Each structure stands twice: as structure tokens, then as C-alpha cells.
Amino acid sequence: MRAPSFRAGPPRAGSLRARVPGGPYGDRHRRPHDPRAAAYGPAPSGGPYGPGAADSRTPYARSAPAEPRGGRRARRAAALAGALAALGLLGVAAAGPALADGPDDFTIEDPRITESSGLAASRAHPGVYWTHNDSEDGPYVYAVDSRSGKTVATVSLRGIMPRDVEGISLGPDGDLYVGDIGDNLGGRWSEVWIYRFPEPKKLRDTTLTPTRYTVRYADGPRDAESLMVHPKTGRVYVASKNREGKGGVYAGPEKLSTFGVNTFRRVGDTEIWATDGAFSPDGTRLILRTYMGAEMYRWTAEGRPKPIDTVRVPMQRQGESVTFTLDGRYLMFGSEGEASDVEPVELEDEVLSEQAAKAKAADEKRGGGDADGESAGDNGDLAVGAATLAAAYLAWTGLRRLFGRRD
Numbered sequence: 001m002r003a004p005s006f007r008a009g010p011p012r013a014g015s016l017r018a019r020v021p022g023g024p025y026g027d028r029h030r031r032p033h034d035p036r037a038a039a040y041g042p043a044p045s046g047g048p049y050g051p052g053a054a055d056s057r058t059p060y061a062r063s064a065p066a067e068p069r070g071g072r073r074a075r076r077a078a079a080l081a082g083a084l085a086a087l088g089l090l091g092v093a094a095a096g097p098a099l100a101d102g103p104d105d106f107t108i109e110d111p112r113i114t115e116s117s118g119l120a121a122s123r124a125h126p127g128v129y130w131t132h133n134d135s136e137d138g139p140y141v142y143a144v145d146s147r148s149g150k151t152v153a154t155v156s157l158r159g160i161m162p163r164d165v166e167g168i169s170l171g172p173d174g175d176l177y178v179g180d181i182g183d184n185l186g187g188r189w190s191e192v193w194i195y196r197f198p199e200p201k202k203l204r205d206t207t208l209t210p211t212r213y214t215v216r217y218a219d220g221p222r223d224a225e226s227l228m229v230h231p232k233t234g235r236v237y238v239a240s241k242n243r244e245g246k247g248g249v250y251a252g253p254e255k256l257s258t259f260g261v262n263t264f265r266r267v268g269d270t271e272i273w274a275t276d277g278a279f280s281p282d283g284t285r286l287i288l289r290t291y292m293g294a295e296m297y298r299w300t301a302e303g304r305p306k307p308i309d310t311v312r313v314p315m316q317r318q319g320e321s322v323t324f325t326l327d328g329r330y331l332m333f334g335s336e337g338e339a340s341d342v343e344p345v346e347l348e349d350e351v352l353s354e355q356a357a358k359a360k361a362a363d364e365k366r367g368g369g370d371a372d373g374e375s376a377g378d379n380g381d382l383a384v385g386a387a388t389l390a391a392a393y394l395a396w397t398g399l400r401r402l403f404g405r406r407d
Contacts, residue, residue, distance in 0.1 A: 102325075102329070102330050102344055102346055103146065103325055103330055103332065103344045104146070104344070105341055105342060105343040105344060106144075106146045106147070106148075106149045106341070106342050107149045107339050107340070107341050107342075108131070108144055108149055108334075108339065108340050108341075108342065109148075109149040109150055109151075109339065110142060110144070110150070110151040111338065112133075112137075112140075112142075112151075113131065113133060113142055113144075113151070113340075114133065114336070114337065114338050115133045115134035115135075115137070115320075115336045115337075116131045116132070116133065116320065116321060116334050116335070116336055116340055117131075117132060117133065117134040117165065117166050117167070117225070117276070117320045117321060117336065118130075118131060118132055118165070118166060118167045118168035118169075118178075118179070118227070118276060118320075118321050119131050119168070119276070119278075119321035119322060119323040119332060119334045119342065120168045120169055120170045120176065120278075120323050121170070121323050121324065121325060121326055121332070122143065122170070122199065123170060123174070123199075123326065124174065124199050124200075124201060125143070125203055126326060127145060127146050127147055128143050128144065128145055128146065128152065128203065129143075129144050129146060129323070129332065129342065130142070130143055130144075130168055130170070130176060130199075131144060131168065131321065131334070132165050132168055132178065133165070134164065134165065134166065134182070134320075134336065135162075135163065135164045135165070135182065135184075137162075137165075138156075138162070139156060139157035139158075139160050139161065139162055140154055140155065140156055140157070141154070141155040141157070141168070141176065141178060142154055142155075143155075143200075143203055146342070152203045153200060153203040153204055153205060153206070154205045154206075155197070155200065155205075155206055155207075155208065156205075156206070156207040156208075157178075157195060157197070157207075157208070157209075157210050158207055158208060158209045158210075159209055159210075160180075160193075160195060160210065160212065162178075162180045162193075162195075163180055163182070163189075164180060164181070164182030164183065164184060165178060165179065165180050165182070166179055166180075166181050166182040166224065166225040166226070166227070166276075167179035167181060167224075167225060167226050167227030167228075167238075167276060167277075168227065169227050169228050169229040169236075169278065169279075170199065170229065170231075171196075171229040171231075171234050172229075172230075172231050172232060172233075172234050173234060174198060174199050175196050175197060175198050175199065176196070176197055176198075176199050177194055177195070177196050177227060177229050177236060178194065178195040178196075178210070178227075179192075179194055179224070179226075179227030179238065180192060180193040180194070180195065181193075181194070181215070181224045181225070181227060181238055182223065182224065182225055183221065183222065183223040183224070184223070186223060186242075188221060189221055190216065190221055191214050191215065191216055191261070192214075192215045192216075192224075193212055193213065193214060193215060194212075194213040194215055194227070194236065194256070194262075195210040195211070195212055195213075196210055196211040196212075196213070196256075197209075197210040197211065211258060212258065213256045213257070213258060213262050214260070214261050214262060215238075215252070215261070215262050215263075215264055216261050216262070216263055216264070217240075217250060217263070217264050217265075217266075218250075218263050218264065218265045218266065219266060222240045222242065223240065223241055223242065224238045224239060224240040224241065224250075224274075225239075225241060225274060225275050225276060225320075226238065226239035226241075226274045226275070226276050226277035226288060227277075228277045228278055228279050228286065229279070230279055230283050230299075231279055231280075231281055231282070231283045232282075232283040233254075233283070233303075234255075235251060235252060235254060235303070236251075236252040236256060237249055237250060237251050237252065237264075237267075237277075238250045238252075238264055239270060239274040239277045239288055240274070241272075241273045241274045241275070242273075243273075246269070246270075246271065247269075247270040247271070247272065247273070247274055248266045248267075248268060248269050248270060249266070249267055249268040249269075249270060249286075249304075249305050250264035250265060250266055250267065251264060251265055251267045251303060252264045267303060267304050267305075268297075268304045268305040270288060270295070270305070272288055272290050272293070272295055273290045273291070274288040274289065274290060275289055275290055275291060275319060275320050275321075276288075276289050276320060276321045276322045277289070277322065278322055278323045278324055278331075279299065279324070280324050280328045280353035280355070280356065281324055281326060281327070281328045281353070281355065281356075282328060282353050282354055282355035282356070283299060284298065284299055284353045284354045284355070285297065285298065285299060285308075285328075285351070285352075285353040286298075286299050286305050287311065287322055287324070287331060289313060289319060289321075289322040289333065290313075290319070291318060291319045291320075292313060292319065293310060293311075293313050294310065294311040294312075294313050294322065294331070294333075295307060295309075295310055295311070296308045296309055296310070296311050296347075296350075296351040308350050308351055309350060309351055311331065311345065311347070311351055312345055313333055313345070314333055314343040314345065316333065316334075316335035316340075316341065316343070317335050317336065317337045317340070318335055318336040318337060319333060319334075319335055320334060320335060320336045321333070321334035321335070321342075322334070324353075325344070327356060327359065328347075328352070328353045328355055328356035328359075329346065329347055329352070329356045329359075329360065330344045330345060330346050330347065331344065331345045331347065332344055333345060
């Protein structure tokens with residue numbers, strides 16, 4: 001039987017202790033049924049166990065000092081907090097483990113960017129994408145943060161007056177290549193240009209002088225909007241377009257030269273109206289997009305494109321740009337227009353690059369099933385169920401402690 005505890009202090013008027021002498025139970029209620037009480041004499045004043053402590057002569061009465069009222073409140077508050085924490089854990093457990101998400105879409109907020117015509121994912125600044133306007137803007141390249149859609153740096157290219165900038169790509173050396181390769185006159189310009197400059201280490205507005213390369217095509221002038229730099233060899237490629245859909249992929253020299261003209265030669269045919277292109281980070285895939293579609297190519301050891309399959313393209317106002325994410329698992333599709341959107345599309349099966357496919361398979365293996373065919377989802381369900389039961393028990397225990405005791 002649990003020994004009663006009493007608050008210290010003078011008795012309140014009308015209370016039991018005020019009416020009955022000899023303690024809260026009076027002389028008639030001093031536990032005569034307990035032979036040990038008679039052996040040790042009458043209980044000291046203030047109750048059978050003394051005023052807040054046990055009598056030194058009564059070994060059977062060794063209760064702890066009475067707990068202050070505030071201590072009980074603190075204990076109850078702690079119990080309630082524990083119960084609520086357990087309920088919170090229950091909610092987390094029921095929700096299950098968070099799944100890795102792909103990149104989010106974003107809107108280019110800069111009012112200066114109204115004709116975004118190229119896109120390149122920054123390696124020095126993950127989450128940032130480089131872009132530029134089409135014609136009639138000036139020698140500017142913009143760094144846009146995908147987390148906010150805000151421009152975080154503007155690079156002004158000194159000493160050039162671009163004619164029709166249509167593509168941008170990041171080389172393995174960390175340099176950005178900008179293609180002034182458009183020809184809205186249907187292929188009448190005898191020469192076009194490529195500008196090259198190091199990707200800034202710090203994101204801030206800056207002005208620099210780029211390296212300039214003069215380009216001609218071996219089979220004559222043509223219109224083009226796609227500039228791609230191979231991420232392993234550093235070789236520069238251009239994909240042309242025409243109204244009949246008979247475009248081609250052109251390879252520049254192994255190394256571009258600032259002296260004389262760099263002749264680009266046809267290494268593959270395409271049947272799409274290419275508005276932009278990009279290599280996968282490992283260099284095994286080439287994507288070429290149109291206004292309404294896209295085609296994925298396997299890049300062969302001989303440096304030629306081999307068609308694999310089409311890729312879904314989001315509905316956009318005027319689809320002009322595309323690039324791979326840094327892990328190669330997604331494509332980011334951009335559009336022209338004010339406040340234009342950049343939207344991701346996940347890649348699967350054959351259109352995945354070799355490196356991205358291996359990484360995906362490794363991820364699935366780490367979270368995969370056992371020999372009996374039990375999947376990662378099944379194991380995850382068991383873990384969630386166990387966590388849910390544990391959280392429910394903690395919540396029940398805390399609430400029972402909270403409401404199971406009275407002052």
C-alpha cells in the first residue's frame with residue numbers, strides 16, 4: 001500500500017486537521033491494527049509519519065519528503081511533452097522515409113531575359129544555370145539560381161558585338177563556350193563565331209575579354225542553334241537545322257585555334273529541327289531538341305551520333321534550350337519569353353547515359369530486396385510499422401502518466 005503524503009504548513013480553516021486533534025486522522029485513527037505502531041508509541045505530531053518526514057523510531061515509515069506542488073506540475077508537463085513528441089514521431093513514422101526528389105522546375109525572373117536560347121548547368125555552382133538571350137541583346141551571359149529564379153551574376157563580354165547567339169556549353173576545362181552561330185537568313189553568313197571564357201569562381205557581375213574563334217562549315221554556310229562541347233575530349237560540335245528537317249552534326253578541330261578559320265565537318269545526319277543540344281556529363285549521350293520534341297543519341301567511340309529514341313518534352317511556349325543535370329538523370333528544358341519556365345524531365349532505360357544508369361542501379365541495389373524477392377518497399381513498410389508501434393506505445397505511456405495521477 002502506498003504511503004500517503006501531505007502538504008506541510010498550517011492547516012486551513014475547516015480542514016480535517018483543524019477539526020481533529022492528533023494529526024489528519026485524529027487519535028482514533030492512528031492505525032491501531034498495526035502492532036508496530038503500539039510498540040513504538042504514539043505517532044509524532046503532524047501525522048503518523050511526522051511533519052513531512054518519517055520518525056527515526058519507525059522503520060516501517062520511510063517515505064520520501066512530500067513533493068512540492070510545482071514539482072508535480074513540472075512532472076506532468078514533462079509527461080505531456082513526451083507524449084506529444086511520441087505523437088510527432090508517430091506522424092513521421094506513418095509518413096515513411098523521404099524519397100529522393102529530382103530537380104524542381106523554376107521560372108527565370110530577370111526581366112532582361114526574354115529570349116533564353118541556351119542553357120548550361122554550372123559545375124562550379126550547383127543549382128545555377130547559365131543562359132543568354134537570342135539576338136538583339138548584347139554581349140551578356142546570365143547565371144540564374146534555380147532555387148529562386150533570380151539572376152545571381154551577369155558576365156559582360158568585352159570587345160564583341162554578337163549577331164545571333166544561340167547556344168552555350170561548359171567544357172571539361174571549366175570554360176564556358178558561347179555560340180554566335182545563328183543565321184536567320186537561311187545560311188548566308190560565310191562565317192560564325194564561338195566565344196570562350198572561364199566560368200567565374202565567384203557569382204557576381206563582371207566584365208571580361210573572351211577568346212574568339214572563327215568558324216566555317218566544310219559544306220557551306222548554314223543555320224544552327226545547338227552548340228555542344230564534349231565533356232571528356234573537349235571537342236566542340238554544332239548541330240545545324242533547316243526547314244526540310246535535314247540537319248547535321250558538325251565536329252570542329254580537336255583543338256580550336258584563334259589563328260585563321262576553324263573548319264567544322266559533318267559527322268552525322270539528323271532529321272529534326274534542332275533548337276539546342278547537350279552532351280550527358282559522361283559523354284555517352286547527346287540530346288537534340290526541337291520546339292515540340294527531342295531525340296536522344298548514343299555517342300559512339302568514333303565520335304558520331306547514333307539514334308536511340310525520342311524523349312518527352314514539356315509543353316512550352318517556344319522550346320529553345322536543353323541541358324543535362326549534373327548527375328545525368330534529368331534533362332532541363334527551357335523556353336523563350338518573359339518569365340519563361342525551365343522544367344525537368346527524368347530519363348529512364350536506354351536514354352539514360354551509362355554513368356547515370358550505373359548510379360541508378362547501385363542506388364536500387366543498396367535499397368533493394370533479398371533473395372526471396374522482398375523489395376525495398378516491403379522492408380521499408382516493416383520498418384515504418386515497427387516505428388509506428390513504438391511511437392504509439394510511447395504516446396500511450398506518456399498520456400497514462402499524465403492522467404493517471406491526481407494531486
